[in-house]
Amino acid sequence: MKIKTLIVDDEPHAIEVIEKYVEDFTEIDLVAKCNTAIQAFQILQKTRIDLIFLDVKMPGLLGTNLVRSLKNPPKIIFTTAYQDYALEGFDLNAVDYLLKPIPFDRFLKAIDKVFEAYKVNHHRVSIEQQVPEPKGDNFLYLRVERKMVKINVIEIFWIESLKDYIKVVLKDKALVSKQKISVIEELLPEEKFVRIHRSFIVAIDKVESYHAYAIEILGKELPIGRNYKAECRKRLRLIN
Known part of the structure; x- marks a missing residue:
């Protein structure tokens, strides 16, 4: 229509x-x-x-x-x-x-x-019944190279801040958009994502391994910032 x-x-x-x-x-x-x-x-x-x-x-x-x-x-x-x-x-x-x-x-x-x-x-994501529906929208749009790209929230592995830009990492690709990481953080369902560093937000269910100072997703180690450790311990049940 x-x-x-x-x-x-x-x-x-x-x-x-x-x-x-x-x-x-x-x-x-x-x-x-x-x-x-x-x-x-x-x-x-x-x-x-x-x-x-x-x-x-x-x-x-x-x-x-x-x-x-x-x-x-x-x-x-x-x-x-x-x-x-x-x-x-x-x-x-x-x-x-x-x-x-x-x-x-x-x-x-x-x-x-x-x-x-x-x-x-069709602007809504079809979620299988066994997957809980996150709070808020199931998708977001980002401006990437002069067009709006729809991103399913459940496909995001992590988001990285690149000064005035962000990089949204999916399983097989990464998208770069001019946006503040703090703006994207407000749009994501808080029960599924956690800020681990001033430059990184990660999907909790995508974390493969972790220790007190870093987590691993898709084989890449991402640092846990000093000011974010307490929240990470609570959300990821991190063990020193």
């Missing part, structure tokens, strides 16, 4: 950011973009729209008032620099409410809600 999408914002840069984000999703068809709620209303009278990225505070007509004027509004993701409108946005049954500047990981969570609503099932 193609999700017909409209971007409405009076700031050209804000439109550019969202447009850049959505172009990586083949399921999203960006039908139009405009600068005012009045223009958006006119587009909606002529064109089928499934999803609107809608700025709240615009000249002429607020985004929230546009939604109120629609008899059968599409899915709405509000985008604004103003926290004060959040409650009103959710009262209008918005899918999500994104505060500018919008980080890509937060944008992904909003898109995932849209996919859930429209039953875009």
